[in-house]
Amino acid sequence: MASYIYLVKFFFILDNKGSRVVAKYYDDSEFDTTVKQKAFEKRVFDKTAKVNGEISILDSFTIVYRTYSNVTIYMVADNEQNEVALLNVLNTYTDTLHTILDSNINKRNLLEGVNFTLLALDEILDDGIVLESDSTIISDRVGIKIDGGDDLDSLDQSLGQVMASAREQLVNFLK
C-alpha cells in the first residue's frame, strides 16, 4: 500500500532490433547497472516483439507497450499495480508524442527531438509518480512557446493545437 503511489518502475523505448533508444529506471533495486537493465530489456523485447499485444508479464512485472513503425515504447510496473492505470500512463505519453511529433512516432523523430522525448516523460512522471495525466497540458508544457526573438528550434504549435488548448482553458475557466 505504502508504495502504491509509485506506479511506474521502468520506462524504455526499444528499436525494432531490441536495442535501447532511451530509458529511465525510477527504481534500480532490481537492475542497478546498464548491463543488467539491457539484459532485462532484451528479455522483454523477445517476449513482446513477435506478439502484437499491449500487455504482458515477465518475472514479477507487468509490462504495457505500444509498437510504432520501428520503435516500441514500454512502461513497466510491479505486478500488484493496476494494469489499466499503467496503460493510462502509457497512453498519456504516446498521446503527447503524437501531438509533439505530428503523429510521426519513429526512431528518427524521437531522437531528433530527444529533448521533447525526455521532457514529456519528465512532465508525466516524477520518480515513478504520475505528475500529470492530460496530454494536452503536457504538450503545452513541453513545447514552450517563447516570447522574444531567440531562434530556438522550438515546436510550432499547429492551429488545431492552439484551438485545443484554448478550449481546454475555457473549459477549466468555466468549471
Add this chain to the structure above:
Amino acid sequence: MNRFEKKDDDENEFPFESLDKGQVIQEKRVFNENQINARKCSFVISEFLYLLSRGDTFTNTEATDVYFAATKLFQSKDIPLRRLTYLLLKEFSTIMSQEMSLIATSSLVKDMSHKIELYRANSIRVLCKIIDNQLLSQVERHIKQCIVDKDPHVSSAALVSSIHLLKVSPDTVKRWANEVQESISNKSNMVQYHALALLHRIKQHDRLAVTKLVSAMIRSSLRSPYAQCYLIKCAVEVIEETGTQDRAFYDYIESCLRNRNEMVSYEAARAICSLKNSSLKELTSAVGTLQLFLSSSKPTLRFAAVRTLNKLAQVNPIAVVPCNLDMENLITDNNRSIATLAITTLLKIGNESNVERLIKQISNFLDDINDEFKIVVVESITALSIKFPKKYKQLIIFLNKILRDEGSLQLKQSTLDAILSVVNHIPESKEIALNELCDFIEDCEYSELSVQILHLLGQEGPHTPSPSKYIRYIYNRISLDSGTIRAAAVTSMAKFGLLNEQMKHKVELLIQRCLFDEDDEVRDRATLYLRLFKENNEKLLSQLLLEDLPAPAINIQRSLEQYLESGRAATEAFNIDNVSTVVETSPILSSGKASATSTPKAGAISLASSSSAAGDSTPKGKEAGETYAIKLSNIPQFAAYGKLLKSSEIIELTETETEYVVSCVKHMFAGYIVFQFTVKNTLEDQLLENVFVKMEPNVRIKFETYLPIDKLAFNDPADCYVALRIQDSTPLINFNNILRFRVREIDPSTGEADSSSYDEQYNIEEIALVPRDYIIRGQPAPKFLEEWKELPEDIQSIQRFSLNIKSIDEAVKEIVRTLGMAPCEKSEVVPPKANKHILYMSGRSVANNNMLVLARARMMIDQSGQNIDVEFAVKSEDEDFNAFVATESF
C-alpha cells in the same frame, strides 16, 4: 506511409547514435560563454540527457563538472533552456555527491518564487532531490507556499516532491499537513490526487487518523480517477487493518464499480475480489464488471480481468463460474498471457461435468501453442487430477498425447512428472498410465525419460495383475536401445524377478542373454543380479533394487569426486558411511565453481514424486558450491568432530535491512553442536574487527570454542562460529545473543581505516535448541508399518494434544515441519475433505549412533471444526528419547 519512413533505412545513421561522451563533455564549454547562446546550450543539454538515458555512466567528478557548468545557465532568461537545465540538474544530482549538488540551492530557491509557473514548479522538483534535512527547515516556508499555490502545476510539483521528501525528513513534512489539507480543495484533478496521497502517507502510522481521512474523502466528491483508485486502496486498507464492520467503506468501493472510468471500476472490482468479507451481492457485481472486461476489445482490460478472476478462483472458484463461457473464448486469445491465464482459471473452476469438454477443447489448439505454454497447461492438469480423481483416464490420455507429440525435453520431463504425480495420487490410474508409458518408450527420443520410465515399470509393474506383459516391453529395450537404457532395463527386469516369485525363472533366462552385452555396465549388472538370484540372496537384492541410496545422490557424487581427486583411491576403499546425509536446502555463499549436476537416474523418480506429493514447491537450492560438510571439515577446530549429521535451515537473527545482518545455522555432530553465524556489514564507513556472537544460555553449559571473524569489511559476509559439547545428551537450551566487535571508522575519501577503534555490541534475535535439531530427516523408511511393529511397544511414548488448525492437510504440514522427519508410505498426502488421517514419519537420532526413530500421528477434526485432535506416538530403541520427542516437540 509517413514521409519519414524512407529515411529510416538501416543504412542511414540515426541522430546521436555515434555520440561520444568525451566530446560532449568538451562541448559543455558553451555554458561558460559570456553571451549565452540558448540554442547551442539547449542542444548540448539534450546531448547530455540522451547520453544518460542511453546508459552511459559518468564518474562523480565528471558529473560534478557538468552540474557546476550548468548552474551558470541560471543567468539566461530563455524559458525552454531553463526547463532543460532543471532536468539536467535533476538527473546529474543523483550521480554526484549530495553535498556538492547543494551549490544550486540559492538559484533554485529564488526560482521557487518566480513569477513564471514553470520556474516555480520545476525548481521545487529539483530542489527536493538535492536538499538535506538541515537545509530543508530553512526553505520550509517556500515549499509550504508552493503547496498552496493556486497554479495546479506548481502545487502538484510541490506535493509530489514532498512525498519524496518523506524519505529524507518525515518529521518536517508532517508539519505541512494543514497546507496539504488546504490544497485538496484545488480545482485540479491531479492536485487532489497528490494531496490525498501525501496526506494519507503523513498519517499512515496513525490508524485512527487514516480512518477519519478516508471517511471524509469518501463523502467528498473526488474527480480524479487516479485519486479515486487511491482512495479505494485506502478503503481496503482501513477495512483490512481495523476489521471495521462499517459498510460505508464497502459501499464506496461498490459505488466505484459503476464509475465510467475503467481504471476506477477495475480497481473497485479487484478490491472487492481481494476482500475477505465482501458480501455475495458485492462479489457478484464485481465479477459482473470483470465479465464485461473479458469481452473488451482492449487487451489490457481483458488481461486485467482474467488475472483478477484467476486470483479469485483460487479462493472462491464458484464466484467465477458465471464467466465460464467468456473465459473459454479467451483460450484462443492472440495475447498468450491472456490465454494462459484463461486456461488456468478455467481449470481451477472446472467441475466434474465439464472437465472432459474442457480438456477436449484444450487438445484442439495444442498444436498451435509453444512448449512454455504447454508446461503451464500440464501443471494445471496435474492440479486437476487431485481435484477430480475419477477423471484420471482422460487426464492420462491427454498428458500422454503431449508426451508423444514433438516437444522439448523440458516439456516432456514436466509431463512425465505430471503423470507420475497422477499415478501417486490415484492408484487406479496406475495400469492405464503404465500401458501408455510402455507404448511411449517404444520410440522415445530422450534416454533420460526412458530410464525413468523403466525405473517406474520395475517399481510398479510387478504388483499389477498381469506383470508379464511389461517384461516384453522392457526386454524390447534390451534388443533395441543404447547402453544406458539397456542397463536400466536389466535392473527393471531384476525387480520383477525379486518381487514376483513366479516370474523369477523367466527373468533369469532373459538376464542371462545380457551377459555378453557389449556395454560394461549392462554386463556387470546382469552378472551381479544373476549371481544373487542363484544364491537366493534376497536381502542383498532388495537392498540393491528397492531401497534408496543411503545418502542423497548429490552428496555421494561430491564425495566420490573428492575421493578421486584426493588420490586415496589407490590405498583405501571408498566408505559410503562417511557421506553426509544432510540434504542441502539452502544455497551457500561460496566462490566454488558451479557444477551442473545431471539428474541422478534412480533418484529422479522418487524425488519428483515426493516433492509433488508434499505439495510445497520450494526449490531445493542446488546452487553448487562447497557444502557445509566440506566447509566445516576444513576448519581445524571442527575437523575432529567427525561426520556432519545434520544442518538446520538458515535462521535470520536480524531484519535484512539493518546495519549488521546476521543469520545462523545449527550444525549437529555426534556429541557436538556448531553454531555458524553469517555476518554482513552494510555500513560502508566501518571496518569491523574481532567479530563474534556472544551466546548467553539459560542454563549452565560449557562452550567448547569461539571462532571470531578477524576483519569484516563492508558488504563482504563472513562466518564466525561457536561450538558446544553435548556428549550424548539432548539439551533444549535458549540463547540470548549479542553481536560483539570493534569498529574502525573508514574515511570515505581515502578509503583508509582510522587508527583508533572502539568496542561495540549489537543485540540480535534469540536461538533455541528444539527436539527437531536432534532428529535427522534422512530417507523415508521404505517399509514403515513393518518396522513400526518390530520396535518395542512397551517403551513407546504417546502424547495427546490439540492443534489450533482447521484442515488436516495443514496439520500434516505443521507436524512434518515441527518434527523435521520424513513422511512415509505417502501418508503426507491427505485425501480431499478427509476429517481424519494417519501420518507416518521416520528419522534418525543425532545421538545414539543414528538410531532409527519412527513416529505416528493420528489426527481427527474435533466437533467444533476449529481444532484437530492429535494422538502422537514415538517409537525407537531408547525409551528416554521417545519421551523426549513426544513431550517436547509440541
